[in-house]
Amino acid sequence: MQPTAWEPEGVEALLDSKGTLADPAAVRGLDLRDYYKKLVAARVLDVKLRRLELPMWASAAGEEAVSVAIGDLVEDDDTVFVGNRDAAIGLTRGMALTELVSQLLGRGSSETRGRGLPGSISSQAHAIVGASEALGMSLGLAVGHAHGQALFGRGRASVVVFGEGLTTTGMFHESVAVALAHDAPLVFVCKSQIWPDGAPPEAGLLGDSVSDRARAAGLWTRRCDGADALGVRRAIGAALHRAKDGAGPGLVEVVVTPLAQDPPAERDPVERLRRLLDARGEWTQPFQDVTEAEIHGLIDRAVQEAVDAGQDEVSS
């Protein structure tokens, strides 16, 4: 198959567009079916939330590889600074679904008392810091947080997730400079939304990739394909490992294709991993149906509980 105009350039592929695993050893020890279920859960969460027609809500369909990799790889003591399309990180990290949905619905009964930004989540127990309001502030906060962890000698890492839109701001460049100056154990994860026509101008504004720009500033970087869930996991895992090892900050740029742009099926990270499982004889339609039904049921119940709690607030 010839690469289409949708295929990103300069990425390290682990699971290619045909669903072929380039290096089986790279996923040794990983339960692929379990990992696939996490991707499906993230997708179903997005679908369910879209149907709620929440104000200022933005779909993350097509970006699940990032949320699931971060949620799956970070340890309990590592802190994640999220944006407004990263609710699935909370899901993968084990946040109670009712709490997660309550926050997304802006309920006063939630841990954040309904004060979080649209689409964002926050959890003290799960070390998730919600999105900042001013452009790029979560980057600066994350650098300081990671630096603080290093000063305490805790051997932890922090992660900050953001979109390519922030990479033309002063805060992005300031944060990279400060992270490097202090060798902060921080992983910058940039989701670059790119598609053939009409992609955000920041993605190509400076004529190169975000990872190229960050590497020029002195950061360790990797560029990977958001449709390749296993490659994304490998890159973020490597960045986390070196950060905890005292090697300093890193940046992983993940080229993601919003499903709203109606891309070819192989640009969908869930579908691509499904093809791999299918080829290995580990996927069946009943497995798919049961997986989806399970998460559908859990989310439906959480939404109902969150709505009921909201009604209690009104009546009280």
Added chain:
Amino acid sequence: MSALQPLSRLVAALLREDERRCLLGEDVRSGGMLGLSRVAAQDEQLRARVLGSPLTASAHVAHAGGLALAGLRPIVLLPSSTALLEALAALRELGRLRWRSGEQRAVPALFVAPNGPGFGVGGEAAESVEATLAAVPGVELWCAGRAEDLCAYLRSAADFSGAEARPAQVGPRVLLLPRSVVVRDLLVDVDLDQALPRSVTALVREGDRATVFAWGEALAPALAAAQACAALDPAIEVKVVDLGRLAPLDEELLVEHASATGKIVIAHAGPRRGGLGAELAALFADRCILHLDAPIVRVTGELEPALVAGHEELRASPSASAIAAAINHVVHY
């Protein structure tokens, strides 16, 4: 000798007392522009917590917020209060963080910055920015007054004890040091172990004929004016209140002292228009109108707008004689 040397010793002492404290600033490892980190930077035991950071605007302030979230107690030494205007978006973020987390996350970060006229260079280095900073939600704004109080102010401002138990009450704090005060000769010995022996907003001179509210570099001339009025006429004793904390205002205490005399003078550096004096005047009009026996008089810098050249700095803050004239005006109204 000015208060800068004892302040530098105090900064080092604060680091020794609590290993969660660290210093953050572009030039802190070389002593800082005012020399406030000189003693700490020369102490081998403390140098690991003297964190020189690249010259950035917003990232610097956000960085301090991140350090505080990780459990540290950063003290950020800024070259000018106007640095906080360049980083206003970050300061606003820190102010909101505690609230947006559902009051679960404390942000015990202290920003220390010289403010207002006093160095004789004019421009931004003579600007009084407290009115802008006081409007940032969730940020505590303190402003020290007399030279002999600077160390006590710093010790109290750096005290975030109880942050873990009361995260809902602990947000970022800004301590403004008036430039003209930090370079003034310090004529008394200062006990570095002494915190403010009073609430931040407090009565610093007793009286019954009028109440003068002042802060920052206007506090010393306000006290001098009160003393001069009493010297000329022993029957004219006026209260002087050091506002101290400019945000949030201690409204009950301020209203109490305003109502007690019904004659009010407000003195502060910087421009009259849009200044915090206007907020105080509105507060007293709202809460004390039945106690007022004279118009509320504001005595401020003379320059409008607040664009100050180096040679004009003396006109950017009120003189003792102007405050004394205002006291006489309200007392004899």
